[in-house]
Every structure is written in structure tokens, then in C-alpha cells.
Amino acid sequence: MPENQEILTLEKFHEALHKDIDKPVKDFRKKWNQAHRRHIKVHTGAHKAAWAKATVSLNKKIIIVHVNLNFKKNSLSDADYEKLKYLARTGIDKYWSRRITVAGNSFMVWVKAQHNYVNAIPVDLYVETDKDNYARSMNPATLGIDASFIYNKGWHNNTANADSDFQLVSAHEFGHSVLMYAGGMALSWGHKGSTGILSQAGKSSTPGYPKSGSIDVMKYYDWKKNFATLQRRVTDSIAMEIDVKRLIWGANIKWTK
Numbered sequence: 521m522p523e524n525q526e527i528l529t530l531e532k533f534h535e536a537l538h539k540d541i542d543k544p545v546k547d548f549r550k551k552w553n554q555a556h557r558r559h560i561k562v563h564t565g566a567h568k569a570a571w572a573k574a575t576v577s578l579n580k581k582i583i584i585v586h587v588n589l590n591f592k593k594n595s596l597s598d599a600d601y602e603k604l605k606y607l608a609r610t611g612i613d614k615y616w617s618r619r620i621t622v623a624g625n626s627f628m629v630w631v632k633a634q635h636n637y638v639n640a641i642p643v644d645l646y647v648e649t650d651k652d653n654y655a656r657s658m659n660p661a662t663l664g665i666d667a668s669f670i671y672n673k674g675w676h677n678n679t680a681n682a683d684s685d686f687q688l689v690s691a692h693e694f695g696h697s698v699l700m701y702a703g704g705m706a707l708s709w710g711h712k713g714s715t716g717i718l719s720q721a722g723k724s725s726t727p728g729y730p731k732s733g734s735i736d737v738m739k740y741y742d743w744k745k746n747f748a749t750l751q752r753r754v755t756d757s758i759a760m761e762i763d764v765k766r767l768i769w770g771a772n773i774k775w776t777k
């Protein structure tokens with residue numbers, strides 16, 4: 521450890537995490553703002569999402585986040601049900617696992633999605649076989665409405681593309697639960713400002729896909745302005761650091777050595 525680097529404590533980690541997503545903790549307000557007596561909104565939703573549990577190891581600099589989804593079989597065959605569950609889970613793991621920096625310390629975050637009947641995000645799984653229809657998945661992340669993750673078997677001309685697309689879509693739809701929990705409808709339904717909130721359609725200000733580098737898995741891009749192939753989206757999409765912090769903010773946190 522560099523000489524001038526402060527030792528990271530649980531308290532510092534916690535304060536920094538809240539501050540990074542603009543939701544300072546109560547203690548933070550007391551400690552740092554007493555002099556100014558500024559009004560800072562206290563957020564009571566922190567660490568109460570039933571479907572997410574994070575284990576933070578300050579020594580190993582690893583954070584493991586288990587997220588629960590209740591995948592519903594509907595009319596799928598046993599084989600399709602197992603396949604879609606597997607692809608959805610691995611898609612979420614792939615696009616939501618990444619490095620983040622908290623209070624100047626780099627942590628590897630491993631997100632692990634699992635099927636669970638309770639304390640879980642309810643998800644209806646479907647297969648669309650129509651060759652001419654790309655069926656849109658969705659997750660309003662609103663109590664009483666299940667998310668729908670749809671595998672577009674007919675629209676894609678090969679299984680590998682259909683599989684990759686479904687993994688990416690599952691990661692995106694899962695993210696709606698994260699954004700809704702941490703930021704409400706404007707953040708979630710509005711795709712972080714890139715679509716209208718109720719229409720969920722692109723706006724004139726919606727950007728094209730970035731020409732190179734990371735693609736935000738939660739944003740909506742206008743492919744008519746700048747197109748990205750499925751291959752590029754599969755390779756370069758990732759959850760942004762702030763969204764992974766939002767996920768951890770919502771999760772129950774357990775500390776380990």
C-alpha cells in the first residue's frame with residue numbers, strides 16, 4: 521500500500537458508495553455537514569432490495585453480488601426452459617460483473633444471478649418463433665407486473681446470434697430493476713435520459729452507438745445515427761460503474777475479511 525494511502529474502513533467504503541451515486545448516508549450528513557447545516561435528503565431504500573445480497577471483502581477487494589430472479593416456465597419445453605434460464609443468468613453475470621473504484625480502491629465485482637422462487641424479480645420466459653417479428657422484452661420493475669425476457673428464435677438466422685442477443689437483452693432488462701430501485705421511473709423507464717419516460721421511444725437527442733469503446737448496456741441508442749453490429753454490441757456492452765454501484769447500494773451488504 522502506498523504510504524500516503526489511507527486505510528479503507530467499512531465506514532469509509534459505505535460513505536463513498538452512497539456519495540458516488542448521490543445518496544449520502546445519514547452519518548455522512550451528520551459528520552460532514554454539521555457546520556453548514558445543509559439539507560441533504562436521507563435515502564431509506566438503501567440495502568433493502570429483497571432480491572440482491574452483496575458480500576464485500578475489503579482485504580481481497582472483491583464484491584460478490586447474488587441476485588435472485590424467479591424464472592417462470594410458462595409454455596416452454598423443459599429443454600427450452602433450462603436453456604433460457606442458463607442464458608439469462610450468464611448474460612446478467614457477464615454484463616454486470618466489472619471493476620469499480622470505491623474511495624480510491626479498485627474492487628472486482630462479480631455478479632451472480634440465480635433462480636429463486638422467493639425474494640426474486642419475477643420473469644416470464646418466452647420463445648418467439650415468427651421469422652418476421654423481433655419481439656421486445658421488457659421489465660417495468662413495478663410491483664405486480666412480471667418482466668418478460670423473450671428469446672427471438674425465428675428472427676435470428678443462427679442459434680449463436682439468438683443466444684448472444686438474449687443474454688444481452690436479459691442483462692438490460694435485469695438492469696431496469698436496478699435503476700428503478702435506485703432512481704425510480706425517470707431513470708429506469710427513460711433509459712437514463714435516452715428515451716421518453718412513458719413512450720420509451722428514442723428522442724432527437726438520443727445518441728448513436730459510440731464509434732468505439734464501451735456501450736452502456738442500459739442506454740437506448742439511435743442506430744440510424746450510428747450503427748453497431750450485434751457482434752460489437754455483444755463484445756463492447758457493459759453495465760456502467762455507477763449502475764453497478766446502484767446495484768450494491770440496493771443490496772443487503774455483508775462484510776467479510
Ligand SMILES: [Zn+2]
Pocket residue numbers: 692693696711
Ligand atoms: Zn429498456
